[in-house]
Amino acid sequence: MFQLSNEAKQKIQFELKRYESKQSAVLPALYIGQKENKGHISPDVIKELSKVMNIPEAQINEVFTFYTMYNKNKIGKYHIQVCRTLSCMLNGAEELTAHLCKELDVKLNEVTADGRFTVSEVECLGSCGTAPMMQIGNKYYENLNPEAAMNLLRGMK
Amino acid sequence: MQTLDLTEETKYLTKETKYLSEFYHLPEFKGLAGYKNKGGYQDLEKALKMPPQAIIDEVKASGLRGRGGAGFSTGMKWGFLPKNNEPRYLLCNADEGEPGTFKDRMMMEKAPHQLIEGMIISAFAINSKKSYIYVRGEYDESIDALEAALQEAYKAGYLGKNILGSGFDHDMDVYRGAGAYICGEETGMISSLEGLKGQPKLKPPFPAIQGYLKKPTIVNNVETLAVVKYIIRDGAAHYRTLGTEKSAGTKLFSLSGNIAKPGNYEVPLGYALKDMIYGMGGGFKNNKQLKAVIPGGSSAPVLNAAESMKATLDYENLAQMGSMLGSGAIIVIDDSQCMVQCLANLMHFYHHESCGQCTPCREGTGWLDKISHSILSGHGRRQDIELLLKVADNMKGKTICALSDAAALPVISFVTKFRDEFEYFVNEGKSKVKGTAFKGAPHASH
Numbered sequence: 001m002f003q004l005s006n007e008a009k010q011k012i013q014f015e016l017k018r019y020e021s022k023q024s025a026v027l028p029a030l031y032i033g034q035k036e037n038k039g040h041i042s043p044d045v046i047k048e049l050s051k052v053m054n055i056p057e058a059q060i061n062e063v064f065t066f067y068t069m070y071n072k073n074k075i076g077k078y079h080i081q082v083c084r085t086l087s088c089m090l091n092g093a094e095e096l097t098a099h100l101c102k103e104l105d106v107k108l109n110e111v112t113a114d115g116r117f118t119v120s121e122v123e124c125l126g127s128c129g130t131a132p133m134m135q136i137g138n139k140y141y142e143n144l145n146p147e148a149a150m151n152l153l154r155g156m157k
Numbered sequence: 158m159q160t161l162d163l164t165e166e167t168k169y170l171t172k173e174t175k176y177l178s179e180f181y182h183l184p185e186f187k188g189l190a191g192y193k194n195k196g197g198y199q200d201l202e203k204a205l206k207m208p209p210q211a212i213i214d215e216v217k218a219s220g221l222r223g224r225g226g227a228g229f230s231t232g233m234k235w236g237f238l239p240k241n242n243e244p245r246y247l248l249c250n251a252d253e254g255e256p257g258t259f260k261d262r263m264m265m266e267k268a269p270h271q272l273i274e275g276m277i278i279s280a281f282a283i284n285s286k287k288s289y290i291y292v293r294g295e296y297d298e299s300i301d302a303l304e305a306a307l308q309e310a311y312k313a314g315y316l317g318k319n320i321l322g323s324g325f326d327h328d329m330d331v332y333r334g335a336g337a338y339i340c341g342e343e344t345g346m347i348s349s350l351e352g353l354k355g356q357p358k359l360k361p362p363f364p365a366i367q368g369y370l371k372k373p374t375i376v377n378n379v380e381t382l383a384v385v386k387y388i389i390r391d392g393a394a395h396y397r398t399l400g401t402e403k404s405a406g407t408k409l410f411s412l413s414g415n416i417a418k419p420g421n422y423e424v425p426l427g428y429a430l431k432d433m434i435y436g437m438g439g440g441f442k443n444n445k446q447l448k449a450v451i452p453g454g455s456s457a458p459v460l461n462a463a464e465s466m467k468a469t470l471d472y473e474n475l476a477q478m479g480s481m482l483g484s485g486a487i488i489v490i491d492d493s494q495c496m497v498q499c500l501a502n503l504m505h506f507y508h509h510e511s512c513g514q515c516t517p518c519r520e521g522t523g524w525l526d527k528i529s530h531s532i533l534s535g536h537g538r539r540q541d542i543e544l545l546l547k548v549a550d551n552m553k554g555k556t557i558c559a560l561s562d563a564a565a566l567p568v569i570s571f572v573t574k575f576r577d578e579f580e581y582f583v584n585e586g587k588s589k590v591k592g593t594a595f596k597g598a599p600h601a602s603h
Contacts, residue, residue, distance in 0.1 A: 018330070020287070021370055023352035027335050066354040066512075068336035069294045085256045086455060087413040087488055089502050123338065123506050124256040124455075125295050128413035128486070129420045138297035 002044035004052060008032050012052055022055070026063045029053060030070050039079065040071035068122065076111045076118040078156055081135045084121040087128035092145070096132045097121055099146035100153070117153065169436035170429070176399065176407040177383055178423045181267040187302060189309040192270040198315055200389045204278040205323040207389075212282035216385060218393035220405030225250055225341070225378030226454060226484045227559075228472050231385075235283050237365035238373050245373035247280045247288035249382055252346055254293055254338040255454035256506060257486030260409040260421050261379040265292070265299035268383075269306035273329065275382040277315060278389055280327050283375055287328050291346050294334045303331050338510035342558045343376035344368075345512065356512045357558035380409055400426035404471035408485050412438050415445060415491035426482075430460075430468040434489055445491035449575070453483025455503050456563030458570035459490075479570070495588040496575040498595060500567065501529035507564035518561035521552040525568055532579065535586035535594030542579050545572055 004012070011032050015025040029052075033045040041064055050057040064070050071079075082088075082097045097108070100119050106112045109120050127133045130142030134149060141152060175181075185191025192198070204212055217232025238245060249272065253261040264272060272290070280288050292300050307329060310316045318326045332350055339345040340355040347369050349355035368374025384406065388396050397405045404426035410433060413419045417439030424433070430452060434440065441447065450465040451457055458480040460468060468478055475482045490499060508526035513519045525548055528541050549565035556562075572579055581589035588594070 019332075019350075019352075021351060024332070024350060026352040027349070028333065030335070031333070062354055063352065066337065067294075067334075070335060084502070085506055086451075086499060086502050087257055087419075090414045090488075090490065090494060090499075122336075123509055124254060126253050126259045126262050126293070128257050128259050128488070129411060131413060131419075135295060140298070 002037055002042065002048055004033065004036055004048055008036050009052055012049075016053060022053075023059070025053065026055065026060055027067070030060070030064055030067075034070055039075045040073055073109070074111060077116045078118075078136050078153070080117060080119045080153070081122040081125070082119065083123070083125045083127065083131070083133055083135075085124035085128075087124075088131040088133065091131040093121075093132040096134070096144060096146050096149060100149060103150050104153070116156070170432035171436040173423050173437065174399065174407050174425050175423050176387065177264070177271070177380070177409065178267075178421070181263070186268055187266070187270075187306075189270060189306070189313060192268070196390075197270055198274055198313075200386045201274050201277055201315060202321060204281060204389045205321055205325060209282045209284060212278065212385075212389065215393045216282070216388055219388045219396040220393075220400075220403070221381065221384055221388065221396070222404070222472065223378055224380035224384070224408060224485070226255060226456070228482060231377060231381055234365065234377070235279075235375060237363060238283055238375065239366065242284075243373060244287075245283060245285045245375070246369045247276060247283065247285040248343075248346065248350065248369065248374060248376045249276055249288065249290040249379060250341060250343065250346060250376050251290050251292040251296070251299065251379050252334050252341040253296070253379070253484075254341045254510075255456065255484045255486055256503070257411055257413055257451065257454050257488040258484040259411045259413075260485065262296055262299055263421050264379050264383060264409070265296070266302050269299075269302045270310065271383045271386065272303075272379055273306055273310050273315070275384065275386040276329065277310075277320070277327055279375075279377065279382055279385050280329075281323075281325050282385075285375070286326055287330075289330055289332045289350060289369075291332045291334060291340070291350055293340070294336050300331055300333060307331065337512075338506075339512045339558070339560060342560065345558065346376060347374060354512070356514050357560075359557050401471050401473070403473050404482075408470070408482075410470065410485045410487055412487045412489070414451075414487075414489040415441060415494065416489045417442050424470065426471040427474075428470045430470055430487070431466045433470065433487060434465070438489065441491050445493055447489070448492040448494060449490040449496065449499075451486075451488040451490070451567075453481045454486040455488070455506065456559075456566065457481045457483045458566045459574060461574045493590065495590045496571055496578045497529070497533055497582050497588060498591075500571040501526075501533045501595075503567055504529045504564065507560065511560060511564075515556035515558075515561065517552045517555040518564070521548050521561060522564050524548045525564060529568075532582050533595045535582075537583040537586075539580075539583050541583060542572060542576070545579075 015028040133142040180186040221231045222228045340349045344358040345355040364374040504526040508522040511522045549568040552561040552565040
């Protein structure tokens with residue numbers, strides 16, 4: 001059964017008081033829960049958040065499923081999100097994604113056998129002038145080509 | 158400030174008018190000390206001594222129009238607030254998600270205090286004691302920059318109680334989105350800030366009457382709020398000398414796609430699109446030619462090459478040409494690209510981003526995505542071209558927010574202006590430009 005750490009609970013308590021309405025803490029709390037659960041949100045996480053926040057599970061669940069940055073499934077240690085929208089597509093995003101999946105021997109949205117990588121395609125990340133690009137964790141990697149991107153990944157342990 | 162000049166070699170204008178972005182090249186402009194060295198927070202001091210109504214009047218007189226996409230008069234929007242002492246909120250829309258747009262991100266990363274100062278002045282004008290900057294969740298660097306700047310601003314007494322001895326109190330905070338294009342729609346953003354699904358709300362009531370937590374709320378784009386500082390500094394009359402009569406001021410344009418020198422460029426409104434492409438954009442690589450331009454973010458109808466050479470970057474001219482200035486995101490497409498593939502890419506985007514509450518949009522974007530990908534896979538039927546237009550026509554003006562129209566308009570313009578490519582694809586089962594079909598259905602599930 002998933003349980004939030006005391007530190008996470010304290011952070012959630014802070015968020016509950018931070019905004020004009022308590023419900024506004026749901027988005028930040030989901031981030032906290034996701035981080036504690038190694039990058040994805042399982043039904044257990046929703047249950048625990050509901051208990052800690054005293055907000056019904058359904059009200060948290062509908063928010064969780066609406067937004068793309070909350071992961072529904074397990075992800076690798078490094079979550080590679082390649083932007084697929086028009087400006088990136090015009091600059092070779094499809095080739096970039098295909099190359100990463102081939103080299104890492106993994107299908108989209110699945111985890112590599114060693115648990116290190118997940119490759120996903122995402123919609124416009126607002127980095128169109130430096131296309132193609134990808135986001136790994138919170139960080140942007142821009143002006144890529146397939147080989148340069150693979151070299152970056154090789155350096156990630 | 159720089160003036161325009163004509164480069165002999167290229168015959169195209171290449172100089173920016175760096176009004177907002179004058180000091181963006183200085184790394185120290187990001188911090189409070191560097192920002193103050195360049196006159197930072199002096200306009201706040203000036204504004205706090207003005208009657209709030211005078212600030213609103215100045216913004217109205219400046220002709221400033223919303224820089225996020227809709228282009229609505231900022232002063233007029235503020236004027237819709239009730240004339241009483243009811244608490245009201247100011248929200249900064251930093252949920253930059255319109256494909257092709259990356260100017261707000263640059264502004265927040267390079268000059269967070271510029272936005273904060275513009276927001277405090279705006280909040281003082283509309284008598285708001287609390288504001289939020291709603292930043293899209295992926296913009297980690299922007300959020301870090303803003304949070305650090307907010308701390309500095311509080312410490313220096315620009316935020317909090319009795320700002321600079323004026324008696325005006327104001328608190329500001331950052332709210333992180335979680336990945337949803339629809340939260341860039343102002344009522345969708347309000348829903349999200351309330352901790353709910355980011356679904357737009359039916360208007361009226363407009364946010365100025367009933368917004369965040371049912372209180373009067375003003376939502377303005379990052380660039381719009383930053384401009385307010387400069388209108389206070391230089392006055393409305395000066396601001397109107399930049400740009401055209403009806404489209405006042407400068408604007409940051411995000412240039413991307415098949416272009417030699419992509420990036421953000423600040424120019425006065427009314428600037429020629431061809432100068433943007435061949436001047437500062439440096440034209441095309443590898444002897445490619447101009448084929449099409451999406452001039453205002455992916456929701457703006459596409460222009461063909463001839464139209465692009467004539468267009469000027471202002472609200473009126475682009476509207477006259479059947480497109481729009483939108484967020485100022487210019488996506489350039491060269492002649493090696495397949496327009497069917499470009500449209501299918503965008504339809505996947507809108508299908509993914511539809512919030513699902515209105516049937517014409519939820520179902521319509523799904524159909525547009527599937528039909529365009531069916532053509533792209535080589536399995537399109539001749540009647541699919543008319544079907545695309547019919548579905549798009551049924552989506553216009555029939556929903557709570559503009560996302561449905563934003564998906565429909567590109568379809569109509571792509572199919573109408575590049576019909577030969579669509580017809581070739583359904584007749585031959587392959588792209589007229591690339592000579593092959595593509596993988597069909599989009600991969601990611603919804």
